[in-house]
Every structure is written in structure tokens, then in C-alpha cells.
């Protein structure tokens with residue numbers, strides 16, 4: 001079971017909200033005692049997901065949580081937007097698939113960088129992506 | 138608007154990125170560099186990223202774009218000082234910085250640029266990570 005020991009929410013409306021969000025994620029990584037490498041992976045994943053949230057989801061919010069599963073501490077991030085949703089998740093999770101004329105690395109790459117990855121989407125309602133990076137993960 | 142300073146050193150340009158890049162800043166850097174290469178007919182661009190703690194796919198792409206544009210204008214780009222954690226993360230993310238040459242530090246980067254200028258392209262042993 002995963003329990004939350006600390007939590008906050010950050011609104012993401014414009015590009016300028018991204019750097020403070022990244023820094024906040026770093027603070028949480030430092031707090032749980034993550035190595036620089038794991039911090040870097042987590043922040044990079046956060047950067048990819050927040051870009052999707054802005055670009056495709058029209059903005060939204062990020063919930064940052066310090067969590068524990070009893071054995072290990074970690075950081076959970078939840079990216080919530082009320083955008084159009086993802087038409088085909090299976091495709092969207094493939095390396096190289098992009099509707100934005102981009103590299104299509106964000107979602108599959110993010111999944112590789114974290115320990116837990118969950119994506120939920122509903123057409124016309126929005127998309128929620130949840131990731132966890134464990135301290136020793 | 139915030140901008141990253143570009144220093145002219147003879148035939149080269151030196152850019153030291155001291156802050157974490159966000160999109161607008163990275164895009165400004167790309168266009169400023171292209172303009173500056175053009176203005177001074179620069180032959181090489183050295184980008185010091187030793188203070189950069191994260192590079193995601195967008196910023197990686199900007200670095201790649203800079204290298205490609207510079208090459209078209211007959212200038213070589215060398216990225217120096219990438220932190221090991223950043224390098225490992227980029228690989229896992231799946232972003233290969235094709236065409237971006239890297240060196241350990243500014244001094245080695247300078248040597249590399251000089252070697253490239255005076256030996257011509259793709260010669261010598263230090264630039265073996267140049268192609269693809």
C-alpha cells in the first residue's frame with residue numbers, strides 16, 4: 001500500500017510555470033533522499049509530461065506527493081488536464097508516434113525513466129498521467 | 138526578454154548556459170546563435186552545458202537543430218560538459234543527439250574545434266563520434 005506523507009498542488013497555465021514546477025519536484029526528490037541520477041530522471045519525466053499537458057491538454061495541474069510503500073520512499077506526480085484526451089493510447093505510447101510533428105518520445109521515454117507509470121484518458125474529458133519514482137528505484 | 142549571452146572568441150562563439158533552459162529561452166538561443174554565426178562568419182560554436190541539470194526532448198532537439206543549422210553555415214558545434222546523469226537520462230529517454238559532438242570540457246572542446254578547422258572535416262582521431 002502506498003501512503004502519502006506530504007502533498008501539494010501546482011497549477012500549470014503557461015510555460016513560465018514549468019521551471020518552478022521542476023524545482024519543486026527536485027525539492028521532493030532531495031527530501032526523500034534520491035540520488036542525483038534518479039532526481040534527473042524524475043525531473044526529465046516531469047518536464048516531458050508537463051509539456052504534453054500544456055501543448056495538448058491546454059494546461060492543468062500537477063499534484064506532487066512524497067509517498068512511501070513501507071520499504072522505500074518516493075515521489076509521485078500526477079498530471080491532470082481537461083483537454084481533448086488521447087485518441088489511441090496504445091499508439092501514443094509508441095516511440096516515434098506524434099500528432100504534434102515532434103519526436104514522439106515523451107510518453108514512452110517517460111515510462112522508461114520512472115518506476116510506475118499510469119495513464120488514463122477520456123475523449124472530451126481529459127488526461128491524467130501518474131508516475132512514481134522510488135528513492136532506490 | 139531573458140537571453141543567454143553569446144561570446145565571440147576569434148573564429149568561435151562561446152555560449153555558457155548557466156540556467157535551466159525553458160522553451161522560450163532555448164528558442165531564443167537558437168535564433169540568436171544563427172544570427173551571430175552569420176554576422177561574424179564564425180567557424181565553430183562551443184556550448185558549455187556543465188551547469189545544466191536537466192535536458193528533456195525539447196531542449197535536446199534545440200541542441201540538435203543548432204548543430205544542423207550551424208553546419209549548413211559551415212560552422213561546427215561542440216557541446217561540452219554534459220553532466221553524467223543528464224547523459225544517462227537522455228539515452229533512457231531515447232534521444233540520441235545525432236550530429237552533436239561532445240567534449241569533456243571547454244578546453245577539450247576548443248581543441249576539437251581547432252582540429253576540425255585545420256584538419257578539415259572528419260579527420261583526426263578525436264572526432265570519431267562525429268558521424269551519425
Ligand SMILES: Nc1ncnc2c1ncn2[C@@H]1O[C@H](COP(=O)(O)OP(=O)(O)OP(=O)(O)O)[C@@H](O)[C@H]1O
Pocket residue numbers: 048052053056057081083084085086087092093097098099100101102103104105106107108127194195
Ligand atoms: N495530455 C495529452 N492530451 C492529449 N493528447 C496527448 C497528451 N499527451 C500526449 N498526447 C498525444 O500523444 C502523442 C504522443 O505524446 P509524446 O509525448 O510521446 O510525443 P510528442 O509530445 O508528440 O513528442 P515529444 O514529446 O517527443 O516532443 C502526442 O503527439 C499527442 O497526440
Ligand SMILES: [Mg+2]
Pocket residue numbers: 048051052105106107
Ligand atoms: Mg511530448
